[in-house]
Amino acid sequence: MAAGGLCWVLRAARQVSPAPSLQARSYYVDWRMLRDVKRRKLAYEYADERLRINAIRKNTLLPKELQEVADKEIAALPRDSCPVRIRNRCVLTSRPRGVKRRWRLSRIVFRHFADHGQMSGIQRAMW
Amino acid sequence: KPTLSEDSTTEVASKSQEGTAETPKQKLLDLIGNMKVEVSYRKKLQQLKTREVKNQATDKLEGMDGEGAVLQRTTEDIKRGKPLNPELVKAVSAVASSLPLNKTQTESELLAQLRRHEETTDKQKKGGVINIRNVISEMAVKRESPAQRGVRISNRISMDFDEDGQRIKSERTSRQSSDSRRSLKVGRRLNIFTKTSTETENALQTVSSPTIWDLEFAKEVAAVTAQPPRNGFEEMIQWTKEGILWEYPIDNETGMEDDAEFHEHIFLEKHLEDFPKQGPIRHFMELVICGLSKNPYLSVKQKIEHIEWFQKYFEEKKEYLQEI
Numbered sequence: 001m002a003a004g005g006l007c008w009v010l011r012a013a014r015q016v017s018p019a020p021s022l023q024a025r026s027y028y029v030d031w032r033m034l035r036d037v038k039r040r041k042l043a044y045e046y047a048d049e050r051l052r053i054n055a056i057r058k059n060t061l062l063p064k065e066l067q068e069v070a071d072k073e074i075a076a077l078p079r080d081s082c083p084v085r086i087r088n089r090c091v092l093t094s095r096p097r098g099v100k101r102r103w104r105l106s107r108i109v110f111r112h113f114a115d116h117g118q119m120s121g122i123q124r125a126m127w
Numbered sequence: 128k129p130t131l132s133e134d135s136t137t138e139v140a141s142k143s144q145e146g147t148a149e150t151p152k153q154k155l156l157d158l159i160g161n162m163k164v165e166v167s168y169r170k171k172l173q174q175l176k177t178r179e180v181k182n183q184a185t186d187k188l189e190g191m192d193g194e195g196a197v198l199q200r201t202t203e204d205i206k207r208g209k210p211l212n213p214e215l216v217k218a219v220s221a222v223a224s225s226l227p228l229n230k231t232q233t234e235s236e237l238l239a240q241l242r243r244h245e246e247t248t249d250k251q252k253k254g255g256v257i258n259i260r261n262v263i264s265e266m267a268v269k270r271e272s273p274a275q276r277g278v279r280i281s282n283r284i285s286m287d288f289d290e291d292g293q294r295i296k297s298e299r300t301s302r303q304s305s306d307s308r309r310s311l312k313v314g315r316r317l318n319i320f321t322k323t324s325t326e327t328e329n330a331l332q333t334v335s336s337p338t339i340w341d342l343e344f345a346k347e348v349a350a351v352t353a354q355p356p357r358n359g360f361e362e363m364i365q366w367t368k369e370g371i372l373w374e375y376p377i378d379n380e381t382g383m384e385d386d387a388e389f390h391e392h393i394f395l396e397k398h399l400e401d402f403p404k405q406g407p408i409r410h411f412m413e414l415v416i417c418g419l420s421k422n423p424y425l426s427v428k429q430k431i432e433h434i435e436w437f438q439k440y441f442e443e444k445k446e447y448l449q450e451i
Contacts, residue, residue, distance in 0.1 A: 052436055055415070061407045066444060 029094040036087055039080045046081035050074065155216045158235055215241060264314075387427040393420040398434045408441060408448075 028034045056070040090106035098107040114122045223234035356362040366372040395416045419430045
């Protein structure tokens with residue numbers, strides 16, 4: 001009996017055993033990055049509601065009173081829940097400007113890694 | 128039916144024995160050997176036992192007729208239980224000779240009775256485990272015509288493939304099912320297999336009982352036995368298990384299990400029953416439904432939730448709506 005239970009648990013344990021990564025980051029780079037992370041989380045949570053309330057607001061069929069009520073409702077939601085406040089910062093340095101979206105890195109970090117050959121498929125341009 | 132076949136075989140047997148001077152024992156053995164109880168195909172089960180009989184008979188028989196008899200036996204189907212007690216057989220021959228009717232026929236009938244008797248006593252001794260007659264009664268040997276056989280062989284060899292590369296199995300399985308004239312559920316219970324229901328209970332018990340100590344032990348064992356990957360393949364395997372690497376060939380629908388049919392996605396009007404039939408709200412909701420039906424990214428549950436949210440919202444704002 002116990003052996004059977006152990007086998008099952010062993011199998012489960014073996015499947016998910018993450019190897020320790022070389023760069024173990026337990027803190028965010030700075031407080032601004034942390035705030036950005038919070039904003040992203042809230043935006044994810046309230047995304048559906050915002051979409052629906054906006055659908056009521058931005059159409060010509062429903063009566064205006066209803067739309068005004070919807071306006072007030074959406075204004076009452078937490079300010080950090082709107083996606084407009086999210087800033088695509090660099091993932092490694094938290095730099096707010098000069099960030100390439102595909103790699104989520106600022107231009108300086110990108111150049112650093114590309115020169116060391118650590119960006120897959122990136123090569124110095126020459127033509 | 129059995130008597131008719133017995134008659135035919137006894138005639139054959141008597142013909143073969145006319146030219147020989149054999150002891151009654153040998154004659155009886157010949158009779159027994161050549162007897163057919165039913166015209167059925169019971170070769171495999173009886174071949175073992177008939178070999179015993181043949182060995183006994185060949186030891187005793189001499190000359191050409193012995194060979195002829197053996198040949199006869201090999202060509203015929205023989206049904207046989209245990210070889211009968213030779214004294215009983217002698218007694219049977221004596222009884223048959225005393226009776227006024229056809230001697231050989233009575234002999235054969237008496238021997239058949241004896242054999243049946245022996246069989247039943249054996250069965251009672253064993254406890255009636257398997258009655259082969261019951262097993263075989265439901266079976267019927269297929270008669271393959273050469274044309275069918277050719278088709279079957281060609282099917283096996285050709286290996287028809289679909290466009291996707293999957294073998295066409297449906298034809299084969301349908302043929303197999305139509306071949307077996309009897310269905311699976313027909314017939315008496317044979318009681319050959321015993322139910323093993325205790326195993327499932329044991330499995331259920333083991334799942335519920337792992338303690339924290341068991342978990343810790345399992346984690347320790349996994350950590351100790353997990354060797355670093357020896358090559359790139361093992362590394363990729365490890366990454367796939369962790370979830371870092373996708374599974375190839377890439378399935379576009381990993382993690383997305385939508386069991387609903389297309390009509391549940393598109394025909395969403397049935398969820399609009401609680402809304403008013405006329406008016407701007409209905410118009411609005413129909414637009415919402417039109418948009419949802421074209422949305423491939425949401426599951427059916429999410430779409431229904433969407434519509435229900437609107438319903439709740441409009442319920443709450445009824446006072447504002449009444450003014451209009």
